[in-house]
Amino acid sequence: MKALLYPGSGSENPIEVEPKKGGTFELRELQDLVNGMIEVISLNHGEIMIVNEEGSLFGLPVNQQATALFNAKVGPGKIVGPALICKSEMVP
Numbered sequence: 001m002k003a004l005l006y007p008g009s010g011s012e013n014p015i016e017v018e019p020k021k022g023g024t025f026e027l028r029e030l031q032d033l034v035n036g037m038i039e040v041i042s043l044n045h046g047e048i049m050i051v052n053e054e055g056s057l058f059g060l061p062v063n064q065q066a067t068a069l070f071n072a073k074v075g076p077g078k079i080v081g082p083a084l085i086c087k088s089e090m091v092p
Contacts, residue, residue, distance in 0.1 A: 001018065001023055001086075001087060001090060002016045002017065002018045003016070003017050003018065003025075003084055003085060003086030003087075003090060004016060004017075004084070004085045004086075005017050005033055005082060005083070005084050006063055006065045006066040006069075006082065006083045006084075006085070007082050008061065008063065008081070008082060014065065014085075017033065017084070019090065023089070023090065024089070024090055024091065024092050025086070025090055025091055025092075030050050030084065030091070033050070033082060033084050034050055034051055034052040034055075034081060034082045034083070034084060035052055035081065035082060036052040036053065036054055036055070036058070036081075037052065037053040037054055038050050038051070038052070038053060039051050039052070039053035040091065041070070041074070042074075042088075043069075043070075043073040043074060043085070044073050044074075046087055046088050046089070047073075047085060047086070047087060047088070048085075048086060048087075048088045048091065049066065049069070049070065049079070049083050049084065049085050050083065050084040050086070050091070051066070051079055051080075051081065051082070051083050051084075052080070052081040052082065055079075055080040055081035056080055058081075060080040060081035061080060061081070062078055062079070062080055063079045063080060063081060063082070063083050066079040066083035066085075067079045069083075069085065
C-alpha cells in the first residue's frame with residue numbers, strides 16, 4: 001500500500017511513498033517525512049493526513065495542494081509544510 005507525500009510548499013508534485021517495513025509506518029518514518037513531531041488529521045473514508053504539529057510555530061510555508069485537499073474533505077483551514085495522505089491502517 002502506498003501513500004502520497006505533498007512536500008514543502010505544495011507546489012511540487014506529490015511523491016508516492018510506502019512504509020519501509022511492511023504495511024505500517026513507524027513513528028520515526030512519519031517524523032522524517034514531515035520534518036518533526038506529527039499531528040494526525042482525519043479526512044474521510046479511512047484516510048488521514050499527517051502533518052508537522054509545530055509547522056506554524058516554525059513558520060513553514062503554506063502547502064497549497066494539501067490545503068486544497070483538506071478544505072475539500074474537512075472544511076476551511078490551512079496546512080503548512082509537508083503533508084502525508086494515507087489510509088488510517090497504515091499508521092499504528
